[in-house]
Amino acid sequence: MKEKPVLGDPLPASHPDNAILSMLGKRRSTTVAMMTEPGPSPAQLDDILEIASRVPDHRRVVPYRFIVFAGEARGRAGSILSTMYGNQNPGADAASLALEQQRFLRAPVVVAVVAKTDPAHKTPEWEQVLCCGAVCHNMLLGASASGFAGQWLTEWYAYDREVLAAFGLAQEERIAGFIYLGTAKEDPLERPRVEAADITTHWQGG
Numbered sequence: 001m002k003e004k005p006v007l008g009d010p011l012p013a014s015h016p017d018n019a020i021l022s023m024l025g026k027r028r029s030t031t032v033a034m035m036t037e038p039g040p041s042p043a044q045l046d047d048i049l050e051i052a053s054r055v056p057d058h059r060r061v062v063p064y065r066f067i068v069f070a071g072e073a074r075g076r077a078g079s080i081l082s083t084m085y086g087n088q089n090p091g092a093d094a095a096s097l098a099l100e101q102q103r104f105l106r107a108p109v110v111v112a113v114v115a116k117t118d119p120a121h122k123t124p125e126w127e128q129v130l131c132c133g134a135v136c137h138n139m140l141l142g143a144s145a146s147g148f149a150g151q152w153l154t155e156w157y158a159y160d161r162e163v164l165a166a167f168g169l170a171q172e173e174r175i176a177g178f179i180y181l182g183t184a185k186e187d188p189l190e191r192p193r194v195e196a197a198d199i200t201t202h203w204q205g206g
């Protein structure tokens, strides 16, 4: 990262910037079906992960870690999905197995955000889970500002303990998200959004 701060550096308390406001106001996921090459280079990905990791984290628990799936490792991950899917669905047809084989090949880079929350820590586990969610979203924003499309997915394999064990997760670890990163084949369209005013009340007391 060009301007990575070091300990004790004075940092801006805010970053007034219309370009950032525009980006946040138009934030949109790109579905993996619409994703293609290129993905972030190793150096760009390092920066995106640094940004992802720069989240509010009560008592600095660091309740998360990353697993990167890139290059040929994506096909090997797909083989695991396909095998596990086939084992669990003995009647699965060839198309379904092929879909599982291809899952991680839908984007150039996939990052698993692994939640390794500590229920015994003084910081409530709920807060640690929220921190992991913030990491996923920060990753999408960092990727977007770096010129890449992204989508936060879980899908069935995020909850399959056999798959997760094959990916190296410990029994107590969970997936916060698989963040698919690449380039959009075409720009996405706006989808229905909630009006913040419709879900906002102003507490007046009494």
Ligand SMILES: Cc1cc2nc3c(=O)[nH]c(=O)nc-3n(C[C@H](O)[C@H](O)[C@H](O)COP(=O)(O)O)c2cc1C
Pocket (backbone or CB within 6 Å): 027, 028, 029, 030, 031, 151, 152, 153, 154, 155, 176, 177, 191
């Ligand atoms: C924790 C989490 C898991 C998600 N998992 C899936 C998923 O498995 N499949 C899916 O189609 N969308 C999933 N989404 C939704 C997409 O990431 C994305 O929000 C959606 O495509 C809408 O696009 P938007 O982000 O532009 O609103 C998930 C979102 C979150 C926060």
